[in-house]
Amino acid sequence: MNKKSKNLVLTVLVTAMAGVSQAQQITHWTEHNSTLGLGFPVPIPVDTPEPFDGFRSYNGLHSKHMEITAENDHVTSHVIGQTINNRDIWAYRLSDADRVTKYGVQEGGMLMNGGIHAREWQTPETVTGIMEHIHANRHDQSLNQFLLENTEIVVIPVNNVDGFLQTQRYPTSNYYSNQQGPRDGRMRRKNMRNVDEVLTTQSDHLLGIDLNRNNDPYWAATENSGNPRSSGDPSSIVHRGSNAFSEPESVARLNAVNLLDEDHLRIYTDVHSFSQVHYSVYTFNQNRNNLQTRLLTDFTNYHKQLSGNKNYVDLPSPAGYGIGSTDEYFAYTYQVPSWTLEIEPTNTFNPDVHPELPGHSADYGGFANDGHDGFILPDSEIKRVRENLAKAFVATWYGQAGPPSITQVRIYDPESKAIIFDAEWDIVDNDNRELFVNHIGRLMPDRDYQVRIRFDKPMRIKDNQGQASNLPGISLIPEPIIQLWQGDNELDLSFNNGKWINESQSDWESFHFYKNDTFIAEFRLPENTPLEEINWYILATDLLGQSNDGNPATVVTWQNGQWQNYENSLGQAAINGGFDKTIFTPVQAHVDHFSWPRVSDTGLFYDPSYSGEGISFETLENNRFWLSWFTFDDQGGQDWYVADGQFEGNVVKANPIYTNEGGAFGDAFDPENVTFRTEGELEMLFSEPMPLDPPIGTHHESYTIATKYTAPNGQKFRRSWSPLALAEGFGLGGLWGSITPPPPGKYPPSFTGSWYSPERSGEGYHIEILVDGRAVLQWYGFDPEGNKRWFIDDNGTVTETDTGIKINFDQVYSTFGTVFGSEFNANDIYSEVWGSAEFILNCYDGSMTYQSNDAAFGSGGYDIEPLTRPIWNLYRCQ
């Protein structure tokens, strides 16, 4: 070094040493090189609710939370407590109103705490980013919608509101000395107990309670160690408070648990910055620890594939140690995966867990002048951070929603488009399911079939090319492994053209609730397959590589630190799942000609075991249907539903079915007041036709219908419906087309169908002319108070007129006495004669009059016209 250079160095040295500070003084973070020089613009909070490349003010964030709450029916806001300075602390519940999944089981709870340390601005942004992500994708029919409908998520964006506001009040300033580092102002960590909001008040700048040292079970646990991790000294950066949960902010966090079912809490995260690690908590429960590690590995592997490729390293603590932090409380109290997430940047660790990065602000080209600069993420990075972490948490919570379980297995005959086998798990109670099995048609060797397997969660995501895809970085079995066994012999066959379904092409080729919750593959049993029962072995993995439950008969849930009722391939309790071996199908001998299952003609159907409710079903042009279902409500009142749609093969799917309200009997009816709402779905699976020998009227065959109603809460009700009455002109089955119909005319059977008054849209009449000449009436309407009512008469007298027919229903009944669903009891039903009605019907118009025995209903009448004209009727009206 030459003399000139040496002189310069000495000058620099003198200058540099003169800057060493011993006393606490207010010092500023700067963009340019200085004691607290960052090397990038010092972030200043912007008063906006809109996400951008930077940090929002508390007010802006809160406005965004409220905006989401107002727009999204699945998000609710809750004040869970007040801060030391009496400000509200808010939590948000992201879930539907009930606490059961679409599949009828208890929802798992996810809890996230943000903003516990005031200076860690990354965390309220991240928690808000998660809310924004789920809200923006709430109709995605994929992971986000799945979470909203099948889990309970509770997030606290800012736990330490007072402290956060203090840091935002002084975004560039804090006290600083060499010994203490930066404190208060922008670098406040603790809450504001005994602190005013004026930075220049030096006497209180070290005070406050560290809310992450204020918790059981390890509150003050390290007090007598050589390296205490919390302090009783109020000026300490880790002052723990007078006792566990002494602070209102800590109590508020506990209150947040009440927003979900705490017995089903599945995961807790306390979001902090910085160091880019998971400080996870190990307890003495090894299974819990293993599952937590697996979950965090998935989090990390997925996150590493997102933009920026940031690697979050899991650093679990040994069991039995703690510092009084929040994650310890949730890990030990609830035995759930629980950790402190330290958001980026990286730190300078020994051993170095991020050798790929320099650490602190230098990760972004900053100066790393002071170690605390890691708390100040550059504006330019926060968008990526919150968006990527939102995706990672969605994936993580998806995992903790539960391992996958098969909900349904169906076999389909592509030639006839008929479902020939149906097996589905029905929920019985919180812990149990039972398998409903329906052998509808023939499973024969040497014939092409398709199998459709449905799961209780989306099993893949849709990639940019529209293909089913895994989450980047997480390995899984691409397609389910399906094996067919007869005793100890595995059948030699392959499943071809397997695909996850993310678009609904037809009733068969459709997903259920969520894209990629359904897998379809083709197969053909070998020609020499013995005619013995086949046992299906099925193994699939979800997006986090979790295997399906080996036995769905018991509902998987999380208790005592692990999944419970999660059987492996041997049917034993485990934490890994395995082959589901619960499905059996018979094999029938191959025949070339047979009558395959298909949707039957128009008619009235009921379940003899549930006599008193039933359905009027009509098949219409272009494979459309119209149905009205008359039954009861939960309170014992009458109720009815309607639906239309398209049928295919032997399946009618009314999804959704509708109920309406706002109507009234008689003159009070105003169609403007009638509103429809969806009320679950109804599926009808028709059997193979059973020949009637001798025929009854025009009916040469008969059907049974396996019916499933799925309520909005996932509860299922099943019925086996048979014909209640046979309408003349229908039921020709295979003879349709081979019998010459009479020329069009005004035959009484040609008036079968639904009728309504256009001025009274929202109520109507189903009329059938039966094979014995009687007429049946189903009248769907309301009572004068607006309650749903239906009236029935199966003994109408038909008289032909010059222009059509007249039907007199002299004893129109109304029935009462039972309730909808599993409590339905036919023996409780009683009926009362309500009155009489007369219908005068022409081909294209008509009228009806009524006379009730009940003065409240009185008498009256309306002009009506056909609502439907069922097909496959031998008699055409003209």
Added chain:
Amino acid sequence: MKKIFLTLSLLSFSAVSGLYSEDEITDFLSQKSNSPLSTEVLTSNAPLKTLTFWLKSQQDELTKEQQLFELLNVLATMPPDPMLMPLLDHLKQYKSQAVKIHAEAHHPSQATEAIFHIASKAAGVENIWHMKSAQQQTQQILTHSHQPLTDLENLLKNHVNQRNATLLGIKNALLHVSEYDLNQLKQACYQSAKLSITLHDTVADLAIMMPDLAFAQWAISNTGKSQAERIYKQSSHSFSETYVTALITQDIKSKANPSFVTSLLAQYPDNQLATHYLLKQLVNPRQSAAAAFALSRNEDPMVWQQMAQIHQQSQSAKVKRSIQLSLKQNPSPEAQHILKRLAHDKGEKS
């Protein structure tokens, strides 16, 4: 059970070599220290050799690493020196031995953090030197080049791995050149057929260096989303109310999120131009949330009445919700009264 936890906790700490408690660190930092290392290294003809020799000396890690940190502090204030680069590279790989437990770690075994973050500080010094070097080169470009945009683009492209430091160097240079040179650069921008994406950040810096409405509008139109939003945001921090409201209410065609831009008017609740603009935006369902947010600061009852009128006339549930939310955030009793009246409207989530 709790007693067992406590005993285990007591046994666990203090077992890690080079691990210091917060009290020990504070005590250490309270002592006045001499730092002979900086003088030794910086006056040496072979700085790296001197450092390597010094690192082998018998000192405790804490003392040693404090001196290394102070050496880096000195280097940070010096101009870039190629002779010292090997030394800096050496320190970038340095593994700190004096450590403490990370504040949120439950146990020392979860990795400890350096008390003096030598390696990242060394990387930071390198960034400072890059910044200084870029500043110098930019000053040359701005004062001598006939194609300043091309040269600045090349400068950035040649330092892709030090992009942030280079950008900061360019920005520093812009702050130090003459107004004439800045105007020359702006003219070059105007004349460019298509602004290179590499230059978007620098153009944004130029637009927020001093109030120049015409150039700001041009820059907003010709840069990316992030830069355009930064111009709006930074202008609202740095420039006058008149300037900012004029800029925001121009409806400049850009990639910026219009809701974000609109919301920035929240800081001018009494500005008539802003209020007029916000009321106009309020009827647009895409803008209503941001406009309503900004209007929630307004203290003029006449404005609340106009918002109520828009609420009554609008068919959009989103517009209605936004207005209700805005009034809800307004603490005035009169605003609350209007809100109550509006709440009786049909069809909104209460």
